[in-house]
Amino acid sequence: MKTVYVDNNATTMVAPEVVEAMLPYFSELYGNASSMHFFGGQVQKKVNEARDKVADLLGADPTEIVFTSCGTESDNAAIRGVLDSYLEKRHFITSRVEHAAVNNVATYLGRKGYRVTELLVDRKGRLDLDDLREGITDQTAIVSIMYANNETGVIFPIEEIGQIVKERGIPFHTDAVQAVGKIPINLAKSTIDMLSLSGHKLHAPKGIGVLYIRKGTRFSPFMIGGHQESGRRGGTENVPYVVGLGKACELAKKNMEDENTRVKALRDYLEKRILETIPNVLVNGDRNHKLPNTVSVSFEYVEGESILIMLSDLGICASSGSACTSGSLEPSHVLRAMGVPFTAAHGSIRFSLSIYNTKEEMDYILEHLPRIIARLRDISPFWKDYLKSQGKT
Amino acid sequence: MWEYTDKVKDHFLNPRNVGEIEDPDGIGEVGSLACGDALRLSFKLDEKKRIKDVKFKTFGCASAIASSSALTEILKGRTLEEAEKVSNQDIATYLGGLPEEKMHCSVMGREALEVAIANYRGQKVKKEDFEVVCNCFGVTDREIVKAIRENDLKTVEQVTYYTKAGGGCAKCHPKIETIIESVRKDMGKEAPPPKPEKKKLTNIQKIKLIEETIGREIAPALKADGGDLDLIDIDGNKVFVALRGKCSFCPSSEVTLKQYVETKLREFVSDELEVEEVRQ
Numbered sequence: 001m002k003t004v005y006v007d008n009n010a011t012t013m014v015a016p017e018v019v020e021a022m023l024p025y026f027s028e029l030y031g032n033a034s035s036m037h038f039f040g041g042q043v044q045k046k047v048n049e050a051r052d053k054v055a056d057l058l059g060a061d062p063t064e065i066v067f068t069s070c071g072t073e074s075d076n077a078a079i080r081g082v083l084d085s086y087l088e089k090r091h092f093i094t095s096r097v098e099h100a101a102v103n104n105v106a107t108y109l110g111r112k113g114y115r116v117t118e119l120l121v122d123r124k125g126r127l128d129l130d131d132l133r134e135g136i137t138d139q140t141a142i143v144s145i146m147y148a149n150n151e152t153g154v155i156f157p158i159e160e161i162g163q164i165v166k167e168r169g170i171p172f173h174t175d176a177v178q179a180v181g182k183i184p185i186n187l188a189k190s191t192i193d194m195l196s197l198s199g200h201k202l203h204a205p206k207g208i209g210v211l212y213i214r215k216g217t218r219f220s221p222f223m224i225g226g227h228q229e230s231g232r233r234g235g236t237e238n239v240p241y242v243v244g245l246g247k248a249c250e251l252a253k254k255n256m257e258d259e260n261t262r263v264k265a266l267r268d269y270l271e272k273r274i275l276e277t278i279p280n281v282l283v284n285g286d287r288n289h290k291l292p293n294t295v296s297v298s299f300e301y302v303e304g305e306s307i308l309i310m311l312s313d314l315g316i317c318a319s320s321g322s323a324c325t326s327g328s329l330e331p332s333h334v335l336r337a338m339g340v341p342f343t344a345a346h347g348s349i350r351f352s353l354s355i356y357n358t359k360e361e362m363d364y365i366l367e368h369l370p371r372i373i374a375r376l377r378d379i380s381p382f383w384k385d386y387l388k389s390q391g392k393t
Numbered sequence: 394m395w396e397y398t399d400k401v402k403d404h405f406l407n408p409r410n411v412g413e414i415e416d417p418d419g420i421g422e423v424g425s426l427a428c429g430d431a432l433r434l435s436f437k438l439d440e441k442k443r444i445k446d447v448k449f450k451t452f453g454c455a456s457a458i459a460s461s462s463a464l465t466e467i468l469k470g471r472t473l474e475e476a477e478k479v480s481n482q483d484i485a486t487y488l489g490g491l492p493e494e495k496m497h498c499s500v501m502g503r504e505a506l507e508v509a510i511a512n513y514r515g516q517k518v519k520k521e522d523f524e525v526v527c528n529c530f531g532v533t534d535r536e537i538v539k540a541i542r543e544n545d546l547k548t549v550e551q552v553t554y555y556t557k558a559g560g561g562c563a564k565c566h567p568k569i570e571t572i573i574e575s576v577r578k579d580m581g582k583e584a585p586p587p588k589p590e591k592k593k594l595t596n597i598q599k600i601k602l603i604e605e606t607i608g609r610e611i612a613p614a615l616k617a618d619g620g621d622l623d624l625i626d627i628d629g630n631k632v633f634v635a636l637r638g639k640c641s642f643c644p645s646s647e648v649t650l651k652q653y654v655e656t657k658l659r660e661f662v663s664d665e666l667e668v669e670e671v672r673q
């Protein structure tokens with residue numbers, strides 16, 4: 001059975017060039033980058049080269065790049081590192097649709113006695129920036145709003161948000177795990193103070209991330225230890241993974257145009273054909289401000305896990321915001337925050353593409369998906385009821 | 394990914410007896426679109442009052458569809474008296490087991506059967522007759538009690554896996570705990586071990602613990618920023634503190650610091666403490 005992998009917002013294939021770049025650092029080049037001898041020195045040089053490549057993709061200065069273990073660590077380090085530097089300020093602003101790495105930090109802070117403001121989104125997953133303007137107080141220590149949403153692909157107006165936050169002199173963090181490598185980012189001309197990225201979302205391996213910290217941002221290290229990363233993150237550098245991420249960032253820059261032309265066209269084709277061939281489908285999220293690789297659709301009157309398992313049986317790997325797949329009993333907090341009706345929330349499916357996807361793969365999905373939805377609707381008691389209510393039977 | 398048995402996968406990908414019987418002898422429907430799964434079960438009896446034909450329609454995940462399919466296979470050829478004895482465990486066993494988190498799918502099958510049989514007999518299983526314990530998923534005390542009895546459930550988490558009750562806002566968890574306790578007592582089984590409660594403290598212990606907590610958990614954070622905090626007095630559960638240094642000028646100290654100190658003291662000393670700030 002062939003594998004059609006369209007779940008790239010969950011994780012991506014490690015690029016072959018990345019694997020190749022990493023391999024020597026598992027075997028012959030095993031030195032510690034902090035060592036005084038030549039053997040460590042040559043590794044230090046490679047770490048710095050990787051740092052340059054990450055900085056180059058982001059339009060940042062290499063000194064502003066801090067390597068971490070993952071996106072979740074970067075988010076925790078940013079938020080808690082800033083709060084630790086402003087102990088007198090006990091208010092945190094974020095959005096209702098963040099990834100768990102920020103969302104659950106907000107819950108944790110609430111339990112610790114912080115006041116937490118969660119900005120709401122509308123039916124298309126958009127923020128109302130007046131809510132942000134009104135939400136900021138003298139007590140606000142940090143604002144953290146994601147760059148692009150993992151479930152719907154909706155891109156927030158990050159620069160506008162940053163401008164509002166900056167005017168009040170408050171540090172602004174963005175979880176850009178889904179945006180980096182997919183859309184161009186230039187931190188040299190940006191209102192962002194801190195930015196999280198995760199290696200495995202852009203064809204580097206799992207277990208490596210970055211926190212960008214703009215020069216002059218007050219920050220207390222989250223991981224306390226040695227002098228590594230200029231004292232901002234203790235722990236011996238994960239050299240092979242750092243080198244791998246550097247390579248992945250270099251490739252991402254090279255592939256940025258392909259992502260935003262060919263991959264985007266594949267996504268648009270998939271979305272368009274789904275809407276044309278299957279009745280009662282809703283597209284989740286603002287179609288005008290969306291990552292080029294993501295489409296989230298809801299099939300009314302059927303349940304997402306069932307769709308996924310039938311797709312999986314054909315080798316197609318996607319994901320869903322349905323209750324049954326999240327391990328909880330309620331559909332995803334993102335779709336609920338957007339007010340997606342229950343007829344559709346349980347039947348949501350996300351396809352997220354990468355540069356490795358092809359037109360043939362989209363056609364393979366489109367060949368089978370209409371049949372799967374029809375089959376499940378045939379089993380669902382609500383579909384016939386719906387047709388009856390429409391006078392269609 | 395869930396670990397489904399081959400039998401679950403088979404009954405999901407090739408479900409038996411899908412459909413609705415026209416002019417059925419009994420029909421039962423449970424669940425809803427909002428809850429994420431629903432099952433409509435209908436059956437027809439032969440002259441000997443055995444189930445001749447039975448069909449289902451299900452909205453839900455793979456295990457919900459497989460459970461429904463399995464139920465219809467189990468029911469064929471049974472009398473209603475025999476059918477009534479089919480439990481959710483029978484459905485799960487037929488499928489070679491279900492992940493515990495998915496047991497509610499088998500419970501949904503059993504519930505639909507119950508409603509369908511009642512429908513045949515001209516009775517109604519009315520939700521209104523029972524107390525709704527979980528508002529998020531509309532689960533009544535009767536359903537919870539039944540699931541605990543039939544499946545020997547011990548914890549709130551298990552009750553959620555089997556009935557969905559408590560799987561939303563979690564406000565009903567204390568109530569579910571009470572139900573578990575009373576049902577297990579009824580069953581002659583030991584109640585689940587009570588949660589460790591904070592020991593009742595003597596006044597001296599309480600004062601000492603409050604002092605320790607301020608010294609260890611609260612003051613260092615304030616000192617780092619040029620402030621400090623003094624314990625002035627304790628009266629019953631009221632704790633009076635005064636802010637010192639930089640903190641004492643801060644106009645916003647009242648709300649936030651009081652909250653912070655109170656949260657910490659409640660966490661480490663007693664849930665009943667209230668903090669008041671005094672200026673002196």
